[in-house]
Amino acid sequence: xxxxxxxxxxxxxxxxxxxxxxxxxxxxxxxxxxxxxxxxxxxxxxxxxxxxxxxxxxxxxxxxxxxxxxxxxxxxxxxxxxxxxxxxxxxxxxxxxxxxxxxxxxxxxxxxxxxxxxxxxxxxxxxxxxxxxxxxxxxxxxxxxxxxxxxxxxxxxxxxxxxxxxxxxxxxxxxxxxxxxxxxxxxxxxxxxxxxxxxxxxxxxxxxxxxxxxxxxxxxxxxxxxxxxxxxxxxxxxxxxxxxxxxxxxxxxxxxxxxxxxxx
Amino acid sequence: xxxxxxxxxxxxxxxxxxxxxxxxxxxxxxxxxxxxxxxxxxxxxxxxxxxxxxxxxxxxxxxxxxxxxxxxxxxxxxxxxxxxxxxxxxxxxxxxxxxxxxxxxxxxxxxxxxxxxxxxxxxxxxxxxxxxxxxxxxxxxxxxxxxxxxxxxxxxxxxxxxxxxxxxxxxxxxxxxxxxxxxxxxxxxxxxxxxxxxxxxxxxxxxxxxxxxxxxxxxxxxxxxxxxxxxxxxxxxxxxxxxxxxxxxxxxxxxxxxxxxxxxxxxxxxxxxxxxxxxxxxxxxxx
Numbered sequence: 001x002x003x004x005x006x007x008x009x010x011x012x013x014x015x016x017x018x019x020x021x022x023x024x025x026x027x028x029x030x031x032x033x034x035x036x037x038x039x040x041x042x043x044x045x046x047x048x049x050x051x052x053x054x055x056x057x058x059x060x061x062x063x064x065x066x067x068x069x070x071x072x073x074x075x076x077x078x079x080x081x082x083x084x085x086x087x088x089x090x091x092x093x094x095x096x097x098x099x100x101x102x103x104x105x106x107x108x109x110x111x112x113x114x115x116x117x118x119x120x121x122x123x124x125x126x127x128x129x130x131x132x133x134x135x136x137x138x139x140x141x142x143x144x145x146x147x148x149x150x151x152x153x154x155x156x157x158x159x160x161x162x163x164x165x166x167x168x169x170x171x172x173x174x175x176x177x178x179x180x181x182x183x184x185x186x187x188x189x190x191x192x193x194x195x196x197x198x199x200x201x202x203x204x205x206x207x208x209x210x211x212x213x214x215x216x217x218x219x220x221x222x223x224x225x226x227x228x229x230x231x232x233x234x235x236x237x238x239x240x241x242x243x244x245x246x247x248x249x250x251x252x253x254x255x256x257x258x259x260x261x262x263x264x
Numbered sequence: 265x266x267x268x269x270x271x272x273x274x275x276x277x278x279x280x281x282x283x284x285x286x287x288x289x290x291x292x293x294x295x296x297x298x299x300x301x302x303x304x305x306x307x308x309x310x311x312x313x314x315x316x317x318x319x320x321x322x323x324x325x326x327x328x329x330x331x332x333x334x335x336x337x338x339x340x341x342x343x344x345x346x347x348x349x350x351x352x353x354x355x356x357x358x359x360x361x362x363x364x365x366x367x368x369x370x371x372x373x374x375x376x377x378x379x380x381x382x383x384x385x386x387x388x389x390x391x392x393x394x395x396x397x398x399x400x401x402x403x404x405x406x407x408x409x410x411x412x413x414x415x416x417x418x419x420x421x422x423x424x425x426x427x428x429x430x431x432x433x434x435x436x437x438x439x440x441x442x443x444x445x446x447x448x449x450x451x452x453x454x455x456x457x458x459x460x461x462x463x464x465x466x467x468x469x470x471x472x473x474x475x476x477x478x479x480x481x482x483x484x485x486x487x488x489x490x491x492x493x494x495x496x497x498x499x500x501x502x503x504x505x506x507x508x509x510x511x512x513x514x515x516x517x518x519x520x521x522x523x524x525x526x527x528x529x530x531x532x533x534x535x536x537x538x539x540x541x542x543x544x545x546x547x548x549x550x551x
């Protein structure tokens with residue numbers, strides 16, 4: 001099952017070439033008088049690429065990227081901080097957790113997109129309504145992970161720490177906190193992804209800047225090329241953020257055993 | 265075998281617990297009973313009222329069939345478990361809360377996985393207020409004593425099972441506890457590593473002779489290490505059914521001592537008593 005890295009890369013490029021080739025072919029070469037992928041609905045790869053380059057050259061994209069990044073980071077930071085704090089608190093106070101349990105479940109069951117109009121009403125069209133939407137997504141992921149992490153601290157590690165003579169405060173610093181953090185970081189990719197989803201969906205529903213706004217504007221004037229260009233930039237943006245998250249994760253979780261076969 | 269029953273009877277301290285001329289024992293378990301509440305079932309009586317004293321500097325092993333409640337006696341001594349009845353006294357003082365005089369080496373891995381070997385040992389001192397630099401220096405010293413001087417920067421998952429136990433031993437001993445409680449500490453290790461760890465333990469112990477309460481299901485290990493071997497009956501309502509002084513000379517090498525004729529004699533004598541209990545456990549386990 002081992003494949004040479006060079007060969008793998010070649011095959012991966014081949015997939016892209018075939019897909020883009022098919023797209024270009026369907027959009028520009030008529031088959032029996034009709035286009036397989038009419039340009040009006042699908043644009044062409046060349047046009048999309050030109051548009052992407054143009055967006056970067058003219059510099060208009062930077063503002064939108066900056067806004068989306070700001071919203072994502074804010075949503076992630078605020079949502080994580082809230083999730084860690086409340087998760088910790090609930091895990092250490094089981095009665096509190098039991099009282100709030102049905103409400104937490106209820107709010108979490110709600111598709112968060114329906115909250116977007118409310119946030120917009122409350123917080124306006126600026127970045128904060130998008131941040132709020134992102135927070136509502138991130139919070140629950142982090143909350144559940146931290147809650148689990150604190151509750152599932154190994155009882156032996158805990159007993160050992162107690163026998164060492166750790167006070168509650170020291171247990172928090174040396175046992176509960178690292179354990180909860182490790183659970184939080186195990187969901188880092190998911191929560192960063194959701195922070196971005198919150199930002200983009202919020203922008204899509206009503207904003208004056210951001211990648212979601214860009215895509216929505218293009219769609220409003222049937223500018224399919226613009227939609228695809230926006231999607232392409234968004235995908236690249238997500239990949240870069242994900243790469244950054246992986247770097248941070250590797251730095252912070254050196255103590256964790258590497259799951260077999262996960263290291264690519 | 266009548267002599268052993270006599271010994272069992274002698275285990276009980278004199279009624280009233282009048283202080284003797286001797287120093288109080290490091291660990292005194294008097295009429296300890298341990299039971300567990302399992303929902304929907306009658307109270308499970310793990311250990312019937314039982315008494316056991318460990319003198320200062322004495323190495324005592326508790327041997328018994330699986331599930332007889334050996335570990336619960338240890339947990340009661342550590343203060344991790346409240347006995348349903350009886351008294352736990354440490355150096356003559358009744359135990360309240362956790363036993364601050366005792367170090368506990370657990371059967372399972374108890375190191376903090378997010379700390380390096382060195383930090384895992386150093387933290388035991390740091391929480392007591394030792395300055396970090398001092399704590400690290402002492403921790404490094406102890407890692408050296410357990411033969412892991414070059415492994416300080418490894419995380420627990422990067423160490424073998426035997427190495428993790430060594431770190432655990434350093435973590436417990438660095439605090440200088442007066443009592444050492446060990447719950448089948450070498451259970452998960454292979455036979456050779458167990459003997460090496462046993463010898464290491466004896467060498468470290470010989471330096472300051474703490475009171476040790478060592479739980480194991482391995483009779484050979486118990487004889488090789490101990491001054492006294494205590495046999496527990498099969499649970500439920502397990503009790504101590506035998507108490508054997510081990511008069512093998514020290515210092516001992518846990519591998520070589522097994523070839524000693526006296527070792528075999530002791531082994532036969534104790535095994536005869538333990539065998540009946542082992543059979544009983546298996547007999548009760550099969551429906």
